Amino acid sequence: MQDFGQAFILAFQLIVSTDPMLSEIVLLSLKVSISAVVLASMMGLCIGATLGLARFPGRSVVIVLFNALMGLPPVVVGLLVYMTLSNAGPLGWLHLLYTPTAMIIAQTILVTPIIASLSRQVIEDLYSEYREQFLSLGVPPKTAAAALLWDARYSLLTVALAGFGRAVAEVGAVIIVGGNIKHVTRVMTTAIALETSKGDLALALALGLILMLIALSVNATVSFLRLGASNRAYA
Amino acid sequence: MPSAVATAQRARVSTDAAQSLFPLKVRQLVYRVGTHRLIDGIDLTIEQDSRTIIMGPNGAGKSLLLRLLHGLLPPTAGEIRWGETLRIDQARPRQALVFQRPVLLRRSVGANLRFVLKLRRYTRAAREERLRHILELAGLSHLVDRPARVLSQGEQQRVALARALVLEPEVLLLDEPTVSLDPASVAAIEELILAAHKRGTKIILVTHDRGQAWRLADEVVLLEQGRVVP
Numbered sequence: 001m002q003d004f005g006q007a008f009i010l011a012f013q014l015i016v017s018t019d020p021m022l023s024e025i026v027l028l029s030l031k032v033s034i035s036a037v038v039l040a041s042m043m044g045l046c047i048g049a050t051l052g053l054a055r056f057p058g059r060s061v062v063i064v065l066f067n068a069l070m071g072l073p074p075v076v077v078g079l080l081v082y083m084t085l086s087n088a089g090p091l092g093w094l095h096l097l098y099t100p101t102a103m104i105i106a107q108t109i110l111v112t113p114i115i116a117s118l119s120r121q122v123i124e125d126l127y128s129e130y131r132e133q134f135l136s137l138g139v140p141p142k143t144a145a146a147a148l149l150w151d152a153r154y155s156l157l158t159v160a161l162a163g164f165g166r167a168v169a170e171v172g173a174v175i176i177v178g179g180n181i182k183h184v185t186r187v188m189t190t191a192i193a194l195e196t197s198k199g200d201l202a203l204a205l206a207l208g209l210i211l212m213l214i215a216l217s218v219n220a221t222v223s224f225l226r227l228g229a230s231n232r233a234y235a
Numbered sequence: 236m237p238s239a240v241a242t243a244q245r246a247r248v249s250t251d252a253a254q255s256l257f258p259l260k261v262r263q264l265v266y267r268v269g270t271h272r273l274i275d276g277i278d279l280t281i282e283q284d285s286r287t288i289i290m291g292p293n294g295a296g297k298s299l300l301l302r303l304l305h306g307l308l309p310p311t312a313g314e315i316r317w318g319e320t321l322r323i324d325q326a327r328p329r330q331a332l333v334f335q336r337p338v339l340l341r342r343s344v345g346a347n348l349r350f351v352l353k354l355r356r357y358t359r360a361a362r363e364e365r366l367r368h369i370l371e372l373a374g375l376s377h378l379v380d381r382p383a384r385v386l387s388q389g390e391q392q393r394v395a396l397a398r399a400l401v402l403e404p405e406v407l408l409l410d411e412p413t414v415s416l417d418p419a420s421v422a423a424i425e426e427l428i429l430a431a432h433k434r435g436t437k438i439i440l441v442t443h444d445r446g447q448a449w450r451l452a453d454e455v456v457l458l459e460q461g462r463v464v465p
Contacts, residue, residue: 135307136331147340152341
């Protein structure tokens with residue numbers, strides 16, 4: 001119990017003193033996860049809008065597939081990306097394994113189905129409301145998609161933040177493709193796993209607290225945005 | 236080559252626009268869901284100048300007929316012919332439909348109207364001029380920057396009507412636009428409809444309000460169980 005209390009005190013000291021090692025890990029985590037969410041949003045929103053608006057044979061199969069991919073195990077994604085980027089893999093010549101880029105790729109693969117599936121639902125719900133009006137006005141499909149994405153922007157931002165939550169808290173994929181290399185690919189989740197196994201609970205706890213703070217901030221931002229949008233009847 | 240295609244398209248649109256939308260002829264129109272014939276063999280001819288009111292009890296098929304006329308639904312059988320030869324998809328861009336429950340974008344009143352003006356490729360200056368004019372006409376100028384969906388039901392319906400009228404449609408189709416509105420809102424909307432008709436817009440309005448039919452109708456089409464009552 002005393003160790004536990006001391007670990008907390010040390011963790012707070014590390015946070016307050018903005019320990020360089022801690023800052024480096026936090027910044028790399030944010031860089032990797034934000035990059036992955038931006039890439040996943042670019043792809044996921046296009047996929048979501050297409051699935052929400054278009055009607056084509058096999059659409060429901062694609063929807064079920066994307067829904068299933070939302071629960072994709074991170075270690076499986078890590079393994080697949082590892083095999084693809086390793087020297088023996090098809091993209092080995094890029095030499096991306098054990099780099100932050102490899103971690104971004106893995107997290108993008110994990111987050112894209114989440115953003116695609118959730119945004120598809122948001123777009124489809126809104127389109128069911130607008131459909132007859134758009135048909136009456138003769139709105140072309142591309143304009144309709146752009147209008148729906150714009151009008152659903154607050155809900156879609158929530159979707160992107162949900163994706164960020166998944167990315168920043170993920171450990172299985174990034175530890176496989178990143179390797180948890182000090183000063184290169186060490187992020188919060190992998191560092192927590194390592195420091196815990198080494199018995200350095202203070203650093204692990206400090207990182208854990210920051211991770212929880214980030215999760216809390218993301219949720220608070222989501223609630224704030226939704227409330228603001230709803231008050232102004234834009235949601 | 237693309238310019239030749241564009242020229243051909245413009246020529247076609249211009250030919251379509253030159254052709255009158257009237258008379259509107261409906262022949263043996265049927266709309267069936269499962270075994271139910273919701274529209275059951277309607278024959279109808281509607282001329283240009285009159286204000287046509289479609290009346291009938293709930294479930295008579297009034298709103299359904301309006302959607303079929305506007306081409307939002309494909310008929311099961313029968314024919315709808317605007318003018319001599321125009322198909323519905325050729326006629327629809329020259330019409331506007333106001334729904335019973337206004338469907339407004341999650342934007343300001345001004346942005347809702349700008350959206351449709353942009354669709355029709357008005358220049359920025361022309362857009363703003365038309366916007367200002369129609370908002371004045373509808374008494375909505377003071378609400379231009381307000382989010383459309385926080386307005387009262389009556390104001391929302393006036394925004395929907397203004398959005399329809401800003402395109403100066405040849406035909407204005409209205410699906411019970413004043414249902415559940417207070418008398419002042421009803422009067423404001425009827426005034427806008429009458430003003431549009433004076434400017435040459437054909438009115439086809441669905442209602443079950445006899446008073447409204449009395450005030451607005453030049454001719455009444457009475458529907459019952461998907462059929463026109465002679």
